[in-house]
Amino acid sequence: MKIGILGTGVVGTTLGTKFVSLGHEVRLGSRETDNPKALEWVQTTGQRASQGTFSSASAFGEIVFICLRGDVALPVVKSVGGETLKSKIVVDVSNPLDIAKPMPCPLLPDLVNTNSLGEEIQKLLPHSAVVKTLITVNCEVMVNPGLVKADTDLFISGNDASAKNKVVDLLHSLGWKNIIDLGDITTARATEMLMPIWMRLWGIFGTPHFNLKFVK
Amino acid sequence: MKIGILGTGVVGTTLGTKFVSLGHEVRLGSRETDNPKALEWVQTTGQRASQGTFSSASAFGEIVFICLRGDVALPVVKSVGGETLKSKIVVDVSNPLDIAKPMPCPLLPDLVNTNSLGEEIQKLLPHSAVVKTLITVNCEVMVNPGLVKADTDLFISGNDASAKNKVVDLLHSLGWKNIIDLGDITTARATEMLMPIWMRLWGIFGTPHFNLKFVK
Numbered sequence: 001m002k003i004g005i006l007g008t009g010v011v012g013t014t015l016g017t018k019f020v021s022l023g024h025e026v027r028l029g030s031r032e033t034d035n036p037k038a039l040e041w042v043q044t045t046g047q048r049a050s051q052g053t054f055s056s057a058s059a060f061g062e063i064v065f066i067c068l069r070g071d072v073a074l075p076v077v078k079s080v081g082g083e084t085l086k087s088k089i090v091v092d093v094s095n096p097l098d099i100a101k102p103m104p105c106p107l108l109p110d111l112v113n114t115n116s117l118g119e120e121i122q123k124l125l126p127h128s129a130v131v132k133t134l135i136t137v138n139c140e141v142m143v144n145p146g147l148v149k150a151d152t153d154l155f156i157s158g159n160d161a162s163a164k165n166k167v168v169d170l171l172h173s174l175g176w177k178n179i180i181d182l183g184d185i186t187t188a189r190a191t192e193m194l195m196p197i198w199m200r201l202w203g204i205f206g207t208p209h210f211n212l213k214f215v216k
Numbered sequence: 217m218k219i220g221i222l223g224t225g226v227v228g229t230t231l232g233t234k235f236v237s238l239g240h241e242v243r244l245g246s247r248e249t250d251n252p253k254a255l256e257w258v259q260t261t262g263q264r265a266s267q268g269t270f271s272s273a274s275a276f277g278e279i280v281f282i283c284l285r286g287d288v289a290l291p292v293v294k295s296v297g298g299e300t301l302k303s304k305i306v307v308d309v310s311n312p313l314d315i316a317k318p319m320p321c322p323l324l325p326d327l328v329n330t331n332s333l334g335e336e337i338q339k340l341l342p343h344s345a346v347v348k349t350l351i352t353v354n355c356e357v358m359v360n361p362g363l364v365k366a367d368t369d370l371f372i373s374g375n376d377a378s379a380k381n382k383v384v385d386l387l388h389s390l391g392w393k394n395i396i397d398l399g400d401i402t403t404a405r406a407t408e409m410l411m412p413i414w415m416r417l418w419g420i421f422g423t424p425h426f427n428l429k430f431v432k
Contacts (some may be wrong), residue, residue, distance in 0.1 A: 200399065
């Protein structure tokens with residue numbers, strides 16, 4: 001499958017490397033062509049890896065992953081535009097953290113409680129199927145759920161059931177077994193609002209390699 | 217121990233009944249003396265149970281539990297006043313839900329993300345030790361953690377370590393084993409913000425008898 005990834009940070013490159021290792025073709029997108037981090041990633045990752053602008057990676061992917069800082073995700077999606085992403089699955093892996101505030105920072109005030117980043121991206125892309133997932137775990141756990149001892153839970157939100165099914169298949173290929181469909185894209189509020197306890201527990205556990213499990 | 221409970225709803229009476237069964241004396245407080253629900257609870261719960269006003273229950277308890285709707289907790293605490301609750305442990309079990317909104321309702325806009333109900337109660341009671349806990353589970357699970365299959369996690373927040381230790385002892389007596397101290401009262405933001413996913417999972421699981429566990 002052709003996968004576009006917007007963002008050259010650790011989340012984007014970790015997911016990209018894993019997808020290439022699973023046989024997919026991956027194009028990493030950044031603000032401008034020949035971003036040094038993207039070039040380095042292409043060189044170390046091999047022939048199914050490529051890089052380009054955000055628009056190039058968006059045009060390339062059948063599925064496009066948004067792996068951007070929460071405060072830049074909306075402007076980047078706006079700059080790419082709905083036409084390029086039309087009829088595609090857009091997987092939003094961004095947390096709307098207000099990183100200008102001291103750590104553990106809160107969420108961005110316009111994207112919390114009665115709104116979410118996932119919903120705002122869906123509003124910008126009315127002809128795309130936005131799916132929110134993976135944001136509740138560190139990126140090394142995203143691509144290797146076995147880093148955490150028990151079979152823990154992952155969540156998925158989105159308006160389009162068929163798009164969610166395709167993303168679930170991809171998550172299964174990463175090793176995820178328990179994927180809870182929370183409902184439409186408004187349920188992204190619930191997973192984005194897990195960030196505050198995640199950040200506290202990161203400090204307490206001394207490792208980002210943990211995840212939650214809901215037990216009946 | 218003498219325990220005051222503010223609130224005659226299902227959370228207050230469930231905790232009150234359990235504390236009486238463990239040998240404590242419990243006074244249930246409500247807006248006015250001889251509230252019919254409080255009288256009925258006293259009659260069915262036996263001789264260590266009593267009822268009175270919010271102020272009477274606050275004066276009675278060595279530890280005082282706030283088991284009120286989130287939107288009335290602050291006015292009630294204000295009406296009782298800091299003098300009555302001075303030097304006491306005040307356990308806040310209230311969720312700041314904006315129940316005027318459709319279900320699943322958001323949190324109250326002034327008490328989320330950069331603030332919390334726990335913090336606002338602590339500000340009203342500068343000479344009390346406010347401890348936030350138990351809000352992440354249904355009240356039947358609060359008093360019977362064994363309703364959920366695995367040993368799940370409970371969280372505690374508060375500025376006063378010795379007050380938290382006393383509350384942890386009380387939680388142990390309810391059957392709780394894994395109690396994670398998140399830190400000072402500002403960490404109540406993290407547990408209050410679990411309410412949105414809790415409400416979604418309540419719908420999905422079809423039972424309020426579940427809890428989360430963090431796994432390394």
